[in-house]
Amino acid sequence: MGKAADQMGQNAKRAVEEIESQIISRTTRASLVLRNNAKSVLRGQRHGRRYRVPYTKRFYTASAPGEPPAVRTGAFRSSWRMQPRTERVNGNLLTHARIVSGLKVNGHRLGDLLENGTTRMAPRPYKKDIIDKSTGQVQRIFKAPYLR
Known part of the structure; x- marks a missing residue:
């Protein structure tokens, strides 16, 4: 019996170790999904004002407030x-599956400025x-x- x-x-014990290993792996996969979807949401044509790209003859369309x-x-x-x-x-x-953008403008995270807006810019929510x-x-x- 012993x-x-x-x-x-x-x-x-082996089953618990296997499950914990899979949880860690799945957390990484979930972070990858978040990153890929962030890149997907942040692409494409927008419907705001058209600006001229400095020192070129090209134009680009900025985002409208709310997009x-x-x-x-x-x-x-x-x-x-x-x-x-x-x-x-x-x-x-x-576990925490997360993504971050460390890009800063004047000491502030650019993502937070865009998400929440500023006194001179309406929010551009994306999160x-x-x-x-x-x-x-x-x-x-x-x-x-x-x-399995």
Whole structure:
């Protein structure tokens, strides 16, 4: 009876380790989904005012208030980085699938300025669009069976 109990304990321990490994992997995959959807939301033609690109004969269309920011140089769009994080809290595994853009303008994060607006610029919300586009995909990643 003791040998069988030891074997069951080892099998349970291996199963827990496998599930924790998959959770960490899935958190990284979820962060990748967020980053890809951020780049997707931040692309495409906008419907705001047309401006001339300095020192060229080209024009670009800025974003209108209420739509995601337009892409002129691509710096903000390409600045998104994955930051998946896993930690233990009271014996449980807590994971965070997230992305960040560290791009700053005058000491302020550009993403926050665009999302919330400033005194001279109306908000260009994009975070909700990214979350809405990613929710179903992230849920499918985490709802898939863990043990094969």
